[in-house]
Amino acid sequence: MELSPEQLGQVIEYLKRWNTAVCAICQNDDWAVAATVFALPEYKLRRTAISTNIQAVFPLIPLTCKTCGNVLFLSAIAAGVVPGPIKELQNG
Numbered sequence: 001m002e003l004s005p006e007q008l009g010q011v012i013e014y015l016k017r018w019n020t021a022v023c024a025i026c027q028n029d030d031w032a033v034a035a036t037v038f039a040l041p042e043y044k045l046r047r048t049a050i051s052t053n054i055q056a057v058f059p060l061i062p063l064t065c066k067t068c069g070n071v072l073f074l075s076a077i078a079a080g081v082v083p084g085p086i087k088e089l090q091n092g
Helices: 005-015
Strands: 031-033 038-041 054-065 071-075 088-090
Touching: 005 031, 005 071
Parallel strands: none
Antiparallel strands: 031 054, 038 054, 054 071, 054 088
């Protein structure tokens, strides 16, 4: 899901509530905020021959260190650009 300019501004305002994170790898604090929301799917161990395609997903916004490329994930629900709680989606 692409964020509108207003939603991206909302994410940036959300991030301004706290001190800027220092990168765990290079110790810099210059981050790029992605304008796309990605979904991290739930891992399910398939124990039976019959399995479901229903899984929980967690919507995330990547924050990428501009120096080394390390990536942090921000909850799009917590940032207020995706309504919560986590929804279940049918794949296929």
